[in-house]
Amino acid sequence: MNKDEIEDIKDNLRTLYKVLWNEHREGTYTIERILEYINCLEQKESILDKVTDKLKEDIKIYGNPEERKQMCKEQLYENDGKWFHAREILNIIEGERNNG
Numbered sequence: 574m575n576k577d578e579i580e581d582i583k584d585n586l587r588t589l590y591k592v593l594w595n596e597h598r599e600g601t602y603t604i605e606r607i608l609e610y611i612n613c614l615e616q617k618e619s620i621l622d623k624v625t626d627k628l629k630e631d632i633k634i635y636g637n638p639e640e641r642k643q644m645c646k647e648q649l650y651e652n653d654g655k656w657f658h659a660r661e662i663l664n665i666i667e668g669e670r671n672n673g
Contacts (some may be wrong), residue, residue, distance in 0.1 A: 625666055632658040 635656035 628663040
């Protein structure tokens with residue numbers, strides 16, 4: 574090999590190194606973004622689980638026949654609205670989970 578061929582090989586290796594380094598850096602960046610996205614989804618799932626649990630609790634409380642016997646008409650009307658809205662929201666959430 575002559576000096577020019579050796580310099581060409583060195584240049585090619587430098588270029589190859591730069592390409593591999595950029596691919597590695599971009600791959601690492603992509604993996605970090607995916608992990609951030611997964612973390613965000615897990616947080617949202619946790620919040621949704623808490624909301625779902627609260628809605629189920631409200632439905633259980635406001636729809637309980639024993640509780641309803643002790644309420645005046647005004648309370649019954651108010652609690653019927655709460656029960657209805659809690660049930661409606663829960664149906665939406667559970668429908669989204671089943672479909673999405």
